[in-house]
Amino acid sequence: MEPVNVNFLKDAGIGADILIEGLPGVGQVGKLVAEHIIHELDAEKIAEIYSQYFPPQVLIDEEGVVRLVRNEIYRYDNGEKQILFLVGDCQSTSAEGHYHLTECYLDIAERLGVKVIYTLGGYGVGHLVDEPRVLSAVNTPGLRKTVEEAGAIFEREEPGGGIIGASGLLLGLGTLRGMKGVCLMAETSGYLVDPKSAGSLLSVLTKLTGLEVSPTTLQNRATEMELMITKLREAEHARQNEELTYIG
Amino acid sequence: MEPVNVNFLKDAGIGADILIEGLPGVGQVGKLVAEHIIHELDAEKIAEIYSQYFPPQVLIDEEGVVRLVRNEIYRYDNGEKQILFLVGDCQSTSAEGHYHLTECYLDIAERLGVKVIYTLGGYGVGHLVDEPRVLSAVNTPGLRKTVEEAGAIFEREEPGGGIIGASGLLLGLGTLRGMKGVCLMAETSGYLVDPKSAGSLLSVLTKLTGLEVSPTTLQNRATEMELMITKLREAEHARQNEELTYIG
Amino acid sequence: MEPVNVNFLKDAGIGADILIEGLPGVGQVGKLVAEHIIHELDAEKIAEIYSQYFPPQVLIDEEGVVRLVRNEIYRYDNGEKQILFLVGDCQSTSAEGHYHLTECYLDIAERLGVKVIYTLGGYGVGHLVDEPRVLSAVNTPGLRKTVEEAGAIFEREEPGGGIIGASGLLLGLGTLRGMKGVCLMAETSGYLVDPKSAGSLLSVLTKLTGLEVSPTTLQNRATEMELMITKLREAEHARQNEELTYIG
Amino acid sequence: MEPVNVNFLKDAGIGADILIEGLPGVGQVGKLVAEHIIHELDAEKIAEIYSQYFPPQVLIDEEGVVRLVRNEIYRYDNGEKQILFLVGDCQSTSAEGHYHLTECYLDIAERLGVKVIYTLGGYGVGHLVDEPRVLSAVNTPGLRKTVEEAGAIFEREEPGGGIIGASGLLLGLGTLRGMKGVCLMAETSGYLVDPKSAGSLLSVLTKLTGLEVSPTTLQNRATEMELMITKLREAEHARQNEELTYIG
Numbered sequence: 001m002e003p004v005n006v007n008f009l010k011d012a013g014i015g016a017d018i019l020i021e022g023l024p025g026v027g028q029v030g031k032l033v034a035e036h037i038i039h040e041l042d043a044e045k046i047a048e049i050y051s052q053y054f055p056p057q058v059l060i061d062e063e064g065v066v067r068l069v070r071n072e073i074y075r076y077d078n079g080e081k082q083i084l085f086l087v088g089d090c091q092s093t094s095a096e097g098h099y100h101l102t103e104c105y106l107d108i109a110e111r112l113g114v115k116v117i118y119t120l121g122g123y124g125v126g127h128l129v130d131e132p133r134v135l136s137a138v139n140t141p142g143l144r145k146t147v148e149e150a151g152a153i154f155e156r157e158e159p160g161g162g163i164i165g166a167s168g169l170l171l172g173l174g175t176l177r178g179m180k181g182v183c184l185m186a187e188t189s190g191y192l193v194d195p196k197s198a199g200s201l202l203s204v205l206t207k208l209t210g211l212e213v214s215p216t217t218l219q220n221r222a223t224e225m226e227l228m229i230t231k232l233r234e235a236e237h238a239r240q241n242e243e244l245t246y247i248g
Numbered sequence: 249m250e251p252v253n254v255n256f257l258k259d260a261g262i263g264a265d266i267l268i269e270g271l272p273g274v275g276q277v278g279k280l281v282a283e284h285i286i287h288e289l290d291a292e293k294i295a296e297i298y299s300q301y302f303p304p305q306v307l308i309d310e311e312g313v314v315r316l317v318r319n320e321i322y323r324y325d326n327g328e329k330q331i332l333f334l335v336g337d338c339q340s341t342s343a344e345g346h347y348h349l350t351e352c353y354l355d356i357a358e359r360l361g362v363k364v365i366y367t368l369g370g371y372g373v374g375h376l377v378d379e380p381r382v383l384s385a386v387n388t389p390g391l392r393k394t395v396e397e398a399g400a401i402f403e404r405e406e407p408g409g410g411i412i413g414a415s416g417l418l419l420g421l422g423t424l425r426g427m428k429g430v431c432l433m434a435e436t437s438g439y440l441v442d443p444k445s446a447g448s449l450l451s452v453l454t455k456l457t458g459l460e461v462s463p464t465t466l467q468n469r470a471t472e473m474e475l476m477i478t479k480l481r482e483a484e485h486a487r488q489n490e491e492l493t494y495i496g
Numbered sequence: 497m498e499p500v501n502v503n504f505l506k507d508a509g510i511g512a513d514i515l516i517e518g519l520p521g522v523g524q525v526g527k528l529v530a531e532h533i534i535h536e537l538d539a540e541k542i543a544e545i546y547s548q549y550f551p552p553q554v555l556i557d558e559e560g561v562v563r564l565v566r567n568e569i570y571r572y573d574n575g576e577k578q579i580l581f582l583v584g585d586c587q588s589t590s591a592e593g594h595y596h597l598t599e600c601y602l603d604i605a606e607r608l609g610v611k612v613i614y615t616l617g618g619y620g621v622g623h624l625v626d627e628p629r630v631l632s633a634v635n636t637p638g639l640r641k642t643v644e645e646a647g648a649i650f651e652r653e654e655p656g657g658g659i660i661g662a663s664g665l666l667l668g669l670g671t672l673r674g675m676k677g678v679c680l681m682a683e684t685s686g687y688l689v690d691p692k693s694a695g696s697l698l699s700v701l702t703k704l705t706g707l708e709v710s711p712t713t714l715q716n717r718a719t720e721m722e723l724m725i726t727k728l729r730e731a732e733h734a735r736q737n738e739e740l741t742y743i744g
Numbered sequence: 745m746e747p748v749n750v751n752f753l754k755d756a757g758i759g760a761d762i763l764i765e766g767l768p769g770v771g772q773v774g775k776l777v778a779e780h781i782i783h784e785l786d787a788e789k790i791a792e793i794y795s796q797y798f799p800p801q802v803l804i805d806e807e808g809v810v811r812l813v814r815n816e817i818y819r820y821d822n823g824e825k826q827i828l829f830l831v832g833d834c835q836s837t838s839a840e841g842h843y844h845l846t847e848c849y850l851d852i853a854e855r856l857g858v859k860v861i862y863t864l865g866g867y868g869v870g871h872l873v874d875e876p877r878v879l880s881a882v883n884t885p886g887l888r889k890t891v892e893e894a895g896a897i898f899e900r901e902e903p904g905g906g907i908i909g910a911s912g913l914l915l916g917l918g919t920l921r922g923m924k925g926v927c928l929m930a931e932t933s934g935y936l937v938d939p940k941s942a943g944s945l946l947s948v949l950t951k952l953t954g955l956e957v958s959p960t961t962l963q964n965r966a967t968e969m970e971l972m973i974t975k976l977r978e979a980e981h982a983r984q985n986e987e988l989t990y991i992g
Contacts, residue, residue, distance in 0.1 A: 001348075001421075052344045052347035053343070053344070056340070056346030056412060056413060058385075058419055058420040060407065060410055060411070062404055063389060064385050065387065066420055066429075068421065094343070095549070095589040096499075096549070102552075141559060144560055157558055158556065162554050162562070162565070163553065163562065164552060168562065169553075173497075181562075249843065300843035303839060304843060304909060305906045305912055305913075306912035306913065307906040308901055309901065310900055311898075312880065312881050312898035313883065313888075315916060316913070588800070591798075591799060591837045596796070633804045634809055635811075640809075650807075651808075653806055655804065658810070658813070659802050660800060664800070664802035667802060668802040677810075
């Protein structure tokens, strides 16, 4: 077994101009957005990636069938646009593995002709956010204006700690291969899977890519999530009042 | 020294159709079951596995003699059935090591002709369990019915975190080699070595494999364990009453 | 991608006699001093170093443009002296990586003709220091007198834990290549980025190397820092008084 | 740089029959004993070992001169006996490194003709011990009687966790090369460097090897240590009485 194994399910006619990465991360925001688009556009899976840098783990589906943790590449082609999506179960368990895996992702992207990479993620702010803003960073100065026009903002040297993992390295290592890159990070609490944050991110991404993707499912999940949060808060409130009554 | 070293104690006539894995894990349930069967059927040791992925440690036997930590492969042959058992002292100390070791286990299994793998483990539930259920996951959808008929159950997407370590990877990586795989996980507290849980697992496994193995020794150990738990609880109870007396 | 990649921006005429290392560390003292000198002398960047031993991270500049974390080599030449500076974003994430990276730094130094290495750092003492002393250690007994005359001191077997990371290994591994080495460590609290401590270190280093570098900017930053600390202390004082008033 | 580097200071006439290992460990007991013997017998240093598996660190001597952390091999030859000593600053920082380093130590031992290995260590019991016993484990059943006659004891399956690090692996991996091995572990609190425990160990080791080594220095250090402990206890006692007086 090689450290990283890529199994192509389809070999011919899979070129693409754009790669959108939505691997697991803060608030699962990038993952939610990328998987939502794949589902809405009915994108086709073209590759599976296995690696010893991933956790030594299998996942179990609804039928009780296991499969190795893996990442996947999907492709969408409406005749005009060809877009790859990098999604999956996990990121690397080690610093070195992050570098190796990202080089592997870029090898695939380069081979298939990708010119622009969008990496998606959450930006943890530590509290619930009513109207999540979308922060951005780019790997080429010229990209900034377009990204701002699509609704994302640039905060001076934010995030201060930089961007860790695949979302950052795809841009940083992509530069060395002449690929343009945009990272979009929607504000999120960092405590919960956050479909509302994902909705904000989707809105910017569709403007940037020209993709037409209905946000309805994400919005419904966000509404459900808010109902749940409201109920949790009421229950907590009731519990506290009760305790006060006992003490009083 | 290679990263993994397999020393065969016997080379000829060691083919087998089935591999049963019972390495250390939650509640030592898998280990208890596999070692119990090896002992009851008087299976023969055919290989020892040493690896730098194991802890850097020697164990000491009753006579004060040390030996490197290692895993072992036993084989049982009653003329009709040939079964391998993978048991031992340890699992890998690193994520990458888990992948390497499992590939090594599968190399052996493939070479000896194994078609089906059973991996055994405990499913930690955080409290003592009176009648431990046996959960299962499979790597081939068609196996489910047989496993259910043998008394194991499938819970929708349980365990939620998947299966970590050799028990999971043997199934996940085994799929890529065309091997069928069943993981059996008996409920256990996760705090104690649990022979009762092992008894439940043994019952399902013997139905699945047709092996005839007396559960008596395991049952005796389970009974001893319960006596011990009862005594511990009574002692704790007595201590608490005493304290209350002092305070009162 | 190799484990360590060195990209030279300039190839010819870049020999040097001295290497000054100021990578991130306690109180960022070494980094402050080395970057201060580079800025004051307008040294020229001659190489960038990328490595999978670095954190898997990109940083974001004021314009929102990302770049991979990296270390850099600058060179200063006033006709008489040629000096290299090793500065940057990070050190290794693993013990083995520290050894590999240091060997790489020494390969560059050796190739460019370096005879003496100065490594700069902070010496964390756990409390604010009014007049930071500069401790030293050398890799060649004969160097001690000169270093003492420049104002640094040698404390018997201090620091007790030795010197960890690039500052230590450059001296230790440099010995094996016949390079002389001096480590300068200015006392610092360890809690804050410490320009005052950097000022003390600069004073010793300029005496040792004969470099003429104005300390003004560092002094200004130190004064600002002290104002800030004073204000923080007053605010804390006021808050405590207020609390006492409430309680009283 | 290779992962492990052995620099021989002397090449010819350095054969030996016995290897005594005293690397850092619980209570520094093994280290104290081995270094004591080296000093008393004026053994000669024949090799230095550097490795990227060691911590990335230099140590500073009394003169302020740094050196890489390293392990060392000494040799003693009184015409009748030739004995190697493995001592030094550190053990491996990783599990895999432990295996690699031990194989390297055994390569040296094998090449120089070593037939028997003694590994020395402390056995942490969590409290101060008045008369430390010396526990033993061997890698060859036949060795037990001789070891018991020299004053060490064998406790059934003790230490329960086996022996971790070089002291264990030298015996375990040594077996595979046909070398006999004895591990001696003197009881110690585990909190302090323990010369008294080292004294007990020395007594057994000299009987086993026939070496004549005066225990006086170790005894003096043990007496000093006990005085210090007594003073610490009295001071603690006084402080508690004072507190009680305040409260009363």
